[in-house]
Amino acid sequence: MNTMMTQKFGIGAPVRRKEDASFLTGKGRYTDDIKASGQVFGFMLRSPVAFARFKIEDIEEALGLEGVHLILTAADLDGVNLMPCEAVLKQIDGTKHPVPRREVLCSSMVRHVGDAIAFIVADTAEIAKTAAELIQIDHEDLPPAIGSKRALLADTPLVWPEFGTNSAFVIGQGDQAKAEAAFEEAAHVTSIEVVNNRLVANYMETRSCIGEYSPEDDSYTLTTGTQGVHDMRDIIADSILHIDRAKLRVITPDVGGGFGTKIFCYREYPLCLIASRKLGRPVKWTGERTDHFVTDSHGRDNVSTAELALDEAGRILGLKVHVVADMGAYLHQFGAAIPRIGTSMSPGLYDIPAVWAKVTGVYTNTVPTDAYRGAGRPEAAYLIERLVDKAASEIGMDPVSFRKLNFIKPEQFPYTTQLKRMYDTGDFSGHLSKAMEEAQWDTFSEREAESLSRGMWRGIGVSSYIEACAFPGGEEATVELNEDGTVTLFIGTQTNGQGHATAYGQVVAQELGLTLEEVELVQGDTARIRKGDGTGGSRSIPLGLTSTLSATKTLARQIKELASEKLEVGLEDLELAEGVVRVVGTDQRLSFSEVAALSPDKLRAIDEVKQAECTYPNGTHICELEIDPETGIVQIENYVIVDDFGVTVNPLLLQGQVHGGAVQAISQALCERTVYDDDGQLLTASLLDYQLARAADMPSFNFQTHNVPSTTNALGIKGAGEAGTIGACAAVMNALNSALQKHGGVEQIDMPATPERVWMAIQKAKA
Numbered sequence: 001m002n003t004m005m006t007q008k009f010g011i012g013a014p015v016r017r018k019e020d021a022s023f024l025t026g027k028g029r030y031t032d033d034i035k036a037s038g039q040v041f042g043f044m045l046r047s048p049v050a051f052a053r054f055k056i057e058d059i060e061e062a063l064g065l066e067g068v069h070l071i072l073t074a075a076d077l078d079g080v081n082l083m084p085c086e087a088v089l090k091q092i093d094g095t096k097h098p099v100p101r102r103e104v105l106c107s108s109m110v111r112h113v114g115d116a117i118a119f120i121v122a123d124t125a126e127i128a129k130t131a132a133e134l135i136q137i138d139h140e141d142l143p144p145a146i147g148s149k150r151a152l153l154a155d156t157p158l159v160w161p162e163f164g165t166n167s168a169f170v171i172g173q174g175d176q177a178k179a180e181a182a183f184e185e186a187a188h189v190t191s192i193e194v195v196n197n198r199l200v201a202n203y204m205e206t207r208s209c210i211g212e213y214s215p216e217d218d219s220y221t222l223t224t225g226t227q228g229v230h231d232m233r234d235i236i237a238d239s240i241l242h243i244d245r246a247k248l249r250v251i252t253p254d255v256g257g258g259f260g261t262k263i264f265c266y267r268e269y270p271l272c273l274i275a276s277r278k279l280g281r282p283v284k285w286t287g288e289r290t291d292h293f294v295t296d297s298h299g300r301d302n303v304s305t306a307e308l309a310l311d312e313a314g315r316i317l318g319l320k321v322h323v324v325a326d327m328g329a330y331l332h333q334f335g336a337a338i339p340r341i342g343t344s345m346s347p348g349l350y351d352i353p354a355v356w357a358k359v360t361g362v363y364t365n366t367v368p369t370d371a372y373r374g375a376g377r378p379e380a381a382y383l384i385e386r387l388v389d390k391a392a393s394e395i396g397m398d399p400v401s402f403r404k405l406n407f408i409k410p411e412q413f414p415y416t417t418q419l420k421r422m423y424d425t426g427d428f429s430g431h432l433s434k435a436m437e438e439a440q441w442d443t444f445s446e447r448e449a450e451s452l453s454r455g456m457w458r459g460i461g462v463s464s465y466i467e468a469c470a471f472p473g474g475e476e477a478t479v480e481l482n483e484d485g486t487v488t489l490f491i492g493t494q495t496n497g498q499g500h501a502t503a504y505g506q507v508v509a510q511e512l513g514l515t516l517e518e519v520e521l522v523q524g525d526t527a528r529i530r531k532g533d534g535t536g537g538s539r540s541i542p543l544g545l546t547s548t549l550s551a552t553k554t555l556a557r558q559i560k561e562l563a564s565e566k567l568e569v570g571l572e573d574l575e576l577a578e579g580v581v582r583v584v585g586t587d588q589r590l591s592f593s594e595v596a597a598l599s600p601d602k603l604r605a606i607d608e609v610k611q612a613e614c615t616y617p618n619g620t621h622i623c624e625l626e627i628d629p630e631t632g633i634v635q636i637e638n639y640v641i642v643d644d645f646g647v648t649v650n651p652l653l654l655q656g657q658v659h660g661g662a663v664q665a666i667s668q669a670l671c672e673r674t675v676y677d678d679d680g681q682l683l684t685a686s687l688l689d690y691q692l693a694r695a696a697d698m699p700s701f702n703f704q705t706h707n708v709p710s711t712t713n714a715l716g717i718k719g720a721g722e723a724g725t726i727g728a729c730a731a732v733m734n735a736l737n738s739a740l741q742k743h744g745g746v747e748q749i750d751m752p753a754t755p756e757r758v759w760m761a762i763q764k765a766k767a
Contacts, residue, residue: 043120043125051157056118057137062132065122097169111330112329145363170359175356194750205257232250262496302339310395317352332370389461431620431706468616471539479552487514495523498721506649542713549715617723643658670697
């Protein structure tokens, strides 16, 4: 029996991650680690230009290269459907927007650098790459549309000429007439335009897949890193290959990061399956880092304007928002829905009686955008929190007092916003006050003076956020007692590094009196798990854990029922501990393995606890930083986070999630920059050119909670996986803008605030 005691487990226990020993000792098993018998290797020939008509002139020389087995082009894909767009929106005019054709392999037009032209299969990836260079293609280059604002100008080339516009869709939320009336009554109006820069997800594990076809039963197996195998199976089977779902098994081993970007189906997945069927051998493809930059969906890329109407006392009367969202060359799987989700959260934590939010989606000749950690909510929080800071400054009120004046008050809950979001609980002033205390807000001026004595500019900024996550629905959990007395949990969420085996395991262990090592987690296999909705939107623990706990309680009762019959005692006389069922106060007991032997069938419990409304985590970030005006270098000196996550399942896992999310957002704020030139070439297509923040760039976070349990979640959990990214950008940029305005006369700087851009803004203000 393991030395870890059962009482260390359960909801709220700071259990260390059981997964880490394997990962840290190199025993993780990722897709590219898997070697299928007889496998051959795929390579994607991608467009080197942003916009062109093309014709494949000759593939014979490439086919003749020793070791080449197959070259797939669009002409070989009869009966294969388009890559799916699963988010089609109703526009302001009542129509649904058109959806462009995104072919598995382009037939005659490419629309961004990296677009797919041909798929080559050979004995090695190197041979396939060499063969790709021998394929002769005739290009007729076309002038591209780059930049969302420029794409809407009348003289800009059209990405999809048949649509007659580069506007992909125009949607709205709220009451425009009511908002306009509020602005007519306003004593003061503040307006702002902000850029939410385009991001490349850059998870550690690049995408990889293995496609296998079995002629014996006409079935397929796809092994690949995903955020949920069931959605991947359904999309490929239903929308692309047109086969029965039962004919496709999807397996996901360990996954080295997802951040939303591994939810999606990419072209290589059906192509490996098709190639395997044609060749009768497994086909493996592994992307290089450059593949990731030019083909995996990008994130963010919004240019947003907003106006805030205030009365004489500084109370908010109305909000108007217009987001111009760059969709890239195609509407990606959920791409159109992301800015809509974001704008639905645009009121933030504020009691705003009139709101109108509009989104214009725009086509450009760039990689399509889709969900990236936070998926719209970081963009919304950034916009409202930058706007609120500017409004407070313009009317001469400090940013904290302005926020507290306009926050939704605890007595107003449950509170339905003008955009139909129902916030159930919260104490917004409470977590703001706690964050200020932790950040020593009141003594900032002393530290500011000390920085000035060294020629440095110091700034402090606050961001109070709210997000929607754990979207309505449920997640089925199955808990089984094994013959050896251990327990297996089957669930359709998918860990991408969050620590699911620990979080789920500690609850199962607590209920059954087991150690963490005696609980096995099975995810990522459509053949072993009946259904599942995967991981995204911070849903796994709020939804998955509630079902897991309920199913485990049922299994515990079943174990006791079998034991009570065998031991001839009542259920109330039994307890579960250390892998046995024992009669309280006696030495009578049955091991779990003995109980398992009493059941003619597998002892199993299944449950799915559903919720009807989102949960709404919220919190405050405070960033204090220092600027060197001679170099533009920004150094974060102190960073405080106080979050309301409702019930905390595991404070160690929680802290890790918050730290990771905050680091990604700080990286966006200060260094990440995706740059296309006027010809549509991605100038930042590698980690030599695209800067990511490093651990040494980060502060030591001061993380606290100020929790108010959720009333919409059965366990009171609100979710935390994306929260760090949602609060951090505005905190950093509010601190930076405050210092630059006060000491350098800089009106405004946008993300990413690289040293070069900060220095140039200072020089421009001086001039």
